[in-house]
């Protein structure tokens with residue numbers, strides 16, 4: 063099926079099938095996975111709640127005080143689905159310093175630029191056996207984690223799942239239950255039993271995981287996707303569907319994706335999809351997948367926080383420069399986003 067191929071899953075059908083086939087046995091044989099989620103923002107809560115509801119033992123740590131205090135006070139979080147069907151989910155949360163157990167899996171969902179300072183506060187509970195998973199956007203998260211954790215124990219990847227933090231202790235899961243998918247990949251080493259165990263838990267949580275084999279290709283494919291959608295929606299203050307509705311949206315996407323792929327091809331990354339397939343994916347996910355979503359960078363812009371543009375479009379510019387190339391569209395977008403970040407102070411006056 064066309065989209066299936068576009069989303070880069072075709073190479074992994076076999077791997078995915080195996081994860082499905084072993085799921086029933088694993089349910090019987092394996093105990094629940096002990097998971098700590100580092101960063102109880104939008105995506106941390108999404109993964110943590112879904113994995114908890116799939117039967118795992120999940121604890122959250124966060125450094126954002128109003129969030130920790132609100133969740134503690136209430137004993138859980140309020141969850142919406144596309145702004146509707148509010149429900150309350152009990153969760154346990156603490157500051158990193160107050161957590162002293164040994165998780166099998168730590169899932170990092172802070173913004174790229176906060177990864178190092180957060181990992182410093184978490185390293186006491188990361189044992190030699192702990193695997194650390196990140197599905198942060200942009201290029202950098204897994205590399206920062208590698209300062210604290212052996213590369214063989216880092217699982218990187220990407221999430222085509224949209225989530226919005228409505229305020230401390232309040233999260234909106236965008237998209238239908240079971241919509242979206244994640245790609246996971248070991249930063250170093252072939253897929254092993256542990257990554258399949260994680261995939262099986264994700265499958266139970268209806269997150270539709272695919273185990274990939276190429277770290278850089280996996281991360282950079284989503285990075286280029288975000289370099290179009292996150293950045294343009296943030297600059298224009300629009301939802302993904304509103305971007306897709308613009309008559310020249312496809313041509314704009316094509317220009318940005320082609321420019322990025324020049325640098326990527328020079329570096330030799332093995333991307334999940336071709337440049338034209340990625341153009342189609344941007345249009346499809348914006349139009350059909352998440353038309354009502356304001357991408358995460360937009361959420362940062364509107365809550366007066368720094369964006370991840372340096373890890374997304376900025377990473378493309380740096381890769382181009384490394385190969386003596388120019389990336390003028392992406393370079394301009396980086397400046398426009400930073401200009402908009404700075405301009406917020408004038409709007410407040």
Ligand SMILES: NC(=O)C1=CN([C@@H]2O[C@H](COP(=O)(O)OP(=O)(O)OC[C@H]3O[C@@H](n4cnc5c(N)ncnc54)[C@H](OP(=O)(O)O)[C@@H]3O)[C@@H](O)[C@H]2O)C=CC1
Nearest residue numbers: 101102103104105125126171172198199224225227358365
């Ligand atoms: N949201 C999405 O749909 C998707 C996001 N991602 C990626 O996942 C990673 C995490 O993003 P996401 O979950 O969206 O991040 P959030 O902004 O929701 O949460 C991340 C952290 O930011 C801080 N924070 C959140 N909201 C506020 C606020 N209003 N005021 C002050 N601080 C706040 C919190 O801790 P602290 O202040 O200690 O940092 C929180 O733990 C990023 O790399 C993102 O690109 C990937 C796919 C989809």
Ligand SMILES: CC(C)(CO)C(=O)C(=O)O
Nearest residue numbers: 222223224356357358359
């Ligand atoms: C757009 C999305 C959800 C990918 O689908 C994303 O990565 C984000 O909001 O940052």
